[in-house]
Amino acid sequence: MSLVVIGTVAFDAIETPFGKTDKIVGGAATYASLAASYFYDKTKIVAVVGDDFHQEDIEDFKKHGIDVEGLQIKKGEKSFFWAGKYHNDMNSRDTLATELNVLADFDPIIPDSYQDCEFLMLGNLTPQVQQTVIKRMKKRPKLIVMDTMNFWMDIAMDDLLATIKMVDVLTINDAEARQLSGEYSLVKAAQKILQMGPKYLIIKKGEHGALLFHGDQIFSAPALPLAEVFDPTGAGDTFAGGFIGYLAHVGTINFNNMKNAIIYGSALASFCVEKFGTEKIRNLSESEVAARVQEFVKLTNFTI
């Protein structure tokens, strides 16, 4: 039994009103697997990097108990690189550079030892590669969670819809839910998207929290109000990783566990934005995570 995370492992260069970084480790699979590792000790990565990637970052995955057998290292090639600059409101950003490099012809190889996968996290990537991973699993995982973004809706909608059809949980933001469904109301958007295949839909609303839809049920989770958002990069991936990591930990899929998983994912995401890149979510203690989750309880709890 294991949790397999597929996505980018990459270099990011980030500029926010608080400062800027050189190339630091980033990527959806990086954030998601680190987050998942706080709840579940059999987390495994499928990704590709170039030989410019740092051995110490690979060691860091291992230190978190993350299996890197499925992390391909391409000799003589360079890792995926993204550079971006956040505006003052931290809600919008400009992409300054995108260098696909090894990602251009990424063929996700699933090691035999990953075939015990029960929980599969498809981090944001071309829908076709996400689909390939599902097909290469000899036994369908118990739960497939898929993250995606507007970019694929713009250029690969057919592939995207075909992949969405195969998954259990879709996570997208509010603007993407509106784009995918053609509905402004998030309730109507969710109704349409739940007919596209997934049994669960999570709509991420950044500083406004997240909504979980399942049949007629809705759960609304807040985001933790923060005095300072230092760097939002990776918060969505961290959320998704914490979410599926918690579910892998409890093992049973139902609406109540999904709700808790959203709180755990939100708690980790709230740490993520407090420092640049993965700095904060690399170094959390169990008690810090537990205390943060209790802040969510206090934040939302009322008795009527």
Place this chain on the structure above:
Amino acid sequence: MSLVVIGTVAFDAIETPFGKTDKIVGGAATYASLAASYFYDKTKIVAVVGDDFHQEDIEDFKKHGIDVEGLQIKKGEKSFFWAGKYHNDMNSRDTLATELNVLADFDPIIPDSYQDCEFLMLGNLTPQVQQTVIKRMKKRPKLIVMDTMNFWMDIAMDDLLATIKMVDVLTINDAEARQLSGEYSLVKAAQKILQMGPKYLIIKKGEHGALLFHGDQIFSAPALPLAEVFDPTGAGDTFAGGFIGYLAHVGTINFNNMKNAIIYGSALASFCVEKFGTEKIRNLSESEVAARVQEFVKLTNFTI
């Protein structure tokens, strides 16, 4: 002991993507007092209308148990009139007409029978008139709640700050909190605003719910996700009226009661937007309100 609501009682002409109305009854005091009347039976209005105002609308206040002794009717003058058109997203609107009429020289007269006021709701109005009402109360009410808007920040900031200093609870939206404080982060904005006088700050975020700040405590309430928002006019006033009406009902001011009051206010606001103007909130049953509040419980409840 009573709850006094001051604000506009007016005519609105509203256009939304779902249709348009002729002149219908509106105004902050109308929405707030109707909402409060569901929880508290000693609600009293201070407002002014012209003799064009309809007797049947005044009768309707009375039917809800609302005292209209403080509602001045100016002979030969016209009621305040606002016309607006909502855009497709329902979050923004254009003002098509604003005719102050009787409001231009509104002198709020407090009947003697209102001097038992323990709960005072200052609906959105010029800060000077709001302040006059506080000063004309012979005994300071136990709780003063003030609603305001960006317009007064633009043209009467000094008056506004002087009035804010005198109240216990301020309710504004997120953009207004940022404008008033000069801080983008709502946590920082709240810290600054709580130093301006109020002990409690409610930041209304529309479809994203509301945040309550008090000292270091924060409560996050969701909005009910709705398939259709028919007409958002008056939702903020309805929220404020339900909020203070519930507090008047329970009588004791503390953070826990404030949290519940926000849920009750949010529940009434969620009804308000389902029909044009006051149509929906004029005709609610107790069981409808109770059921809606339970929807909020279901929406946010989780057990960790």
